[in-house]
Amino acid sequence: MTGDDRTAKLNHQLQHGLLIGDGAMGTTLSAEGHLPGRSLELLNVEDPDRVRAAHRGFLEAGSDVLQTNTFQGSRPALDRHALADRTAELNAAGAALARETAGERVLVAGSIGPTGRILEPYGDFEEAAARAAFEEQAQALADAGVDFFIAETMSAIEEALLAVAAAAATGLPVVASMAFDPNGRTAFGVSPEQAAQQLPDAGAVVVGANCGTVSSAEIVDIASKFREATSLPLIVQPNAGRPQRTDSGVLFPETPETMAEAAPRLRALGATLIGGCCGSTPEHIRAIAARLRDA
Numbered sequence: 001m002t003g004d005d006r007t008a009k010l011n012h013q014l015q016h017g018l019l020i021g022d023g024a025m026g027t028t029l030s031a032e033g034h035l036p037g038r039s040l041e042l043l044n045v046e047d048p049d050r051v052r053a054a055h056r057g058f059l060e061a062g063s064d065v066l067q068t069n070t071f072q073g074s075r076p077a078l079d080r081h082a083l084a085d086r087t088a089e090l091n092a093a094g095a096a097l098a099r100e101t102a103g104e105r106v107l108v109a110g111s112i113g114p115t116g117r118i119l120e121p122y123g124d125f126e127e128a129a130a131r132a133a134f135e136e137q138a139q140a141l142a143d144a145g146v147d148f149f150i151a152e153t154m155s156a157i158e159e160a161l162l163a164v165a166a167a168a169a170t171g172l173p174v175v176a177s178m179a180f181d182p183n184g185r186t187a188f189g190v191s192p193e194q195a196a197q198q199l200p201d202a203g204a205v206v207v208g209a210n211c212g213t214v215s216s217a218e219i220v221d222i223a224s225k226f227r228e229a230t231s232l233p234l235i236v237q238p239n240a241g242r243p244q245r246t247d248s249g250v251l252f253p254e255t256p257e258t259m260a261e262a263a264p265r266l267r268a269l270g271a272t273l274i275g276g277c278c279g280s281t282p283e284h285i286r287a288i289a290a291r292l293r294d295a
Contacts, residue, residue: 006147014233020289021065021275022058039081041073044093055101061282062289066102070094071113074133088140095144109150110141134166142170152177153211155186161202168203176204179212196229208235211277216262227269234271240279252279256287263288
């Protein structure tokens with residue numbers, strides 16, 4: 001299957017079918033002994049077998065989409081680990097690992113997350129620098145063979161728009177997903193309605209929500225607000241429950257069965273890309289896939 005064939009498959013499924021996303025690469029890789037504070041993207045070259053195993057776990061659980069291990073793969077994000085000069089290398093390696101695991105069976109999404117910097121005038125990060133960083137990452141992922149992009153876990157609409165536009169400039173489809181709090185807005189005060197109205201103008205063909213500090217049940221209300229504001233296909237990839245800070249770290253309390261209970265409600269709202277985010281394991285994805293495909 002060629003890249004054009006996979007794009008056609010993606011577009012068909014988004015308009016007429018269902019795509020089961022994968023789960024949390026970050027918490028999956030961290031749970032396997034990765035040292036806190038180190039770049040997960042470095043595993044793409046230093047321990048590729050671990051990344052392959054994470055992808056394979058979600059593939060075998062029923063995922064139709066594998067996201068690259070590049071969430072913090074932009075130059076500014078990698079610069080925190082003194083890896084900025086390896087931006088193209090680490091993104092290309094992440095895309096290659098996902099593509100190798102996916103084969104011709106499923107689609108590969110290039111994961112683009114926030115830079116970790118705050119744009120002017122609220123912070124000191126210039127818009128031009130953010131745009132250049134997203135363009136560099138998106139092009140590296142596109143050149144390495146991803147089928148589309150997911151600009152995810154965005155909180156500031158300004159940064160989300162830059163990421164979406166940079167990814168769309170490669171000619172590949174772009175999914176845009178924001179992270180919401182229990183008050184129904186992102187940490188920067190963005191509402192689902194605002195995101196649904198602005199993200200398509202930058203080039204997003206799918207919009208929705210992932211991660212944040214809400215449960216899988218609470219994200220249904222957020223998805224419903226997206227649906228009221230747009231007719232575009234929706235992406236919804238919740239955490240396995242609200243994150244809980246404990247002495248041993250951050251925990252995500254929802255069982256696979258609890259998380260899967262929200263999936264039919266999301267599907268009824270028109271979500272066509274449904275998966276999981278932080279704390280979601282292959283077992284969570286297996287439960288979601290079983291619930292949706294048996295419906």
